[in-house]
Amino acid sequence: MLNTLGPFLRRRVFWIADAFRRPSVRSQLDDIEAQLSAGPKASAVQSKRLESLLTHATATTPFYRAYHGSTELARFPVIQKRHISDHRGAFESTVYAGQPLPVMSTSGSTGMPMQFRLSPLKRCRQRAEIIYFSELAGFKLGMRHANVRIIRNKKPLRYWMENQVLFDPSVMNEPWLARARKELKHPAMVYLTGYARPISVLADYCSRKGDKPGMFSLRAVVPTAEALTPDERRDIESVFGCPVFNRYASQEFGVLAQECRSGRLHLNTASYVFELLALGSDIPAPPGQVGRVVVTDLFSHAMPLIRYVIGDLAILEADPCPCGNPTPTLRELQGRLVEMILDTNGQIVSPYVLVNNLREVTGITQFRFIQRTAAQYELMLVVTPGFEEEERVVHLLRQYLGQEANISINRVNEIPPLRSGKRPYVINEYLKDSLREVGRVTPCAPAP
Numbered sequence: 001m002l003n004t005l006g007p008f009l010r011r012r013v014f015w016i017a018d019a020f021r022r023p024s025v026r027s028q029l030d031d032i033e034a035q036l037s038a039g040p041k042a043s044a045v046q047s048k049r050l051e052s053l054l055t056h057a058t059a060t061t062p063f064y065r066a067y068h069g070s071t072e073l074a075r076f077p078v079i080q081k082r083h084i085s086d087h088r089g090a091f092e093s094t095v096y097a098g099q100p101l102p103v104m105s106t107s108g109s110t111g112m113p114m115q116f117r118l119s120p121l122k123r124c125r126q127r128a129e130i131i132y133f134s135e136l137a138g139f140k141l142g143m144r145h146a147n148v149r150i151i152r153n154k155k156p157l158r159y160w161m162e163n164q165v166l167f168d169p170s171v172m173n174e175p176w177l178a179r180a181r182k183e184l185k186h187p188a189m190v191y192l193t194g195y196a197r198p199i200s201v202l203a204d205y206c207s208r209k210g211d212k213p214g215m216f217s218l219r220a221v222v223p224t225a226e227a228l229t230p231d232e233r234r235d236i237e238s239v240f241g242c243p244v245f246n247r248y249a250s251q252e253f254g255v256l257a258q259e260c261r262s263g264r265l266h267l268n269t270a271s272y273v274f275e276l277l278a279l280g281s282d283i284p285a286p287p288g289q290v291g292r293v294v295v296t297d298l299f300s301h302a303m304p305l306i307r308y309v310i311g312d313l314a315i316l317e318a319d320p321c322p323c324g325n326p327t328p329t330l331r332e333l334q335g336r337l338v339e340m341i342l343d344t345n346g347q348i349v350s351p352y353v354l355v356n357n358l359r360e361v362t363g364i365t366q367f368r369f370i371q372r373t374a375a376q377y378e379l380m381l382v383v384t385p386g387f388e389e390e391e392r393v394v395h396l397l398r399q400y401l402g403q404e405a406n407i408s409i410n411r412v413n414e415i416p417p418l419r420s421g422k423r424p425y426v427i428n429e430y431l432k433d434s435l436r437e438v439g440r441v442t443p444c445a446p447a448p
């Protein structure tokens with residue numbers, strides 16, 4: 001009988017159970033729907049919620065006590081992950097002291113894991129955000145779906161209830177790929193989400209095995225956490241025969257934005273206030289220019305996240321999206337900062353230019369490109385025997401990086417995954433280091 005419990009029944013069971021929760025996921029889902037469809041009217045609610053969060057933070061957290069009486073967001077300091085890691089206790093609200101709240105931990109892909117506490121309302125909000133944005137991509141609760149992510153807590157019953165199949169990408173070997181491919185071909189499997197790069201590897205594997213769109217029932221692929229190259233995106237769409245909708249999400253927050261059919265990222269202004277600040281200073285980026293994405297979480301009451309630098313660059317779109325959705329959009333989310341490269345003049349070079357050029361060099365099977373300083377770069381290469389194209393590669397890269405670029409080539413047997421399990425093509429150690437110095441914050445004294 002259990003096996004015949006279809007998506008409809010699963011959905012019913014979820015919502016019946018939810019009706020007994022306080023707060024309920026349903027109440028948050030209704031709120032998100034109402035806010036994101038309200039157009040300009042939503043901004044009054046957002047302002048009220050922001051004021052309430054700032055008042056709460058200044059009244060109940062040691063760090064924000066110094067800002068007591070201020071309800072103007074721009075007066076609050078811009079916060080980096082390290083500020084919270086170094087003074088976590090000072091950011092926690094005394095309202096929740098002693099309460100056994102769930103503690104979440106970021107994956108630490110930038111080398112600095114961070115722990116933070118979530119209130120029951122925030123947990124519900126996060127679940128509601130996932131449901132809302134998944135539905136936008138054509139997925140309904142209870143439908144069979146696959147999630148590619150590193151598994152920390154196995155709760156088989158919950159995954160079964162949600163009809164979710166987990167692919168842990170820690171080891172992406174042949175048996176892993178074969179199992180994932182088989183699961184994806186299940187006739188009821190309609191939706192694939194999770195880390196972008198393993199999804200891309202999986203699509204490539206299916207393609208090499210000769211799979212065609214008709215062999216899958218997938219309706220949407222929603223990659224998170226990493227930027228896809230246009231090639232990877234095209235390959236995924238062509239092998240699985242369904243659209244890709246990029247999702248911009250983070251463990252600190254939840255779902256921040258998701259791509260629509262017009263290819264723009266719609267911001268989740270129901271839950272967050274977004275600012276784009278200039279590179280190297282905390283003033284707003286001029287309209288149409290690249291800025292650092294800075295987020296305030298309207299539902300982060302247990303540990304307020306106010307003007308938090310998330311580590312991405314983007315450009316805010318000036319005109320409404322042709323898809324009709326009234327929420328503001330980002331024209332370009334230029335990848336994780338650690339996945340972008342600057343030339344020797346400090347101008348942004350699209351990582352895709354480097355990726356596409358290197359792909360055309362015969363004999364390179366894998367690579368990772370790292371910017372070390374303003375003009376020092378390292379290229380890790382896995383090559384086939386007899387490869388002697390180093391000089392040509394350096395010449396090719398200097399066309400984009402500048403003739404002064406100091407490029408060292410380092411042959412390796414394998415490109416190692418990061419601690420998070422991700423395998424980025426491009427890493428910018430230089431930007432990572434310089435951005436650490438941007439926020440000018442003087443943490444106040446720890447709690448008495």
Ligand SMILES: [Zn+2]
Pocket residue numbers: 260261262263264266321322323324325
């Ligand atoms: Zn749109």
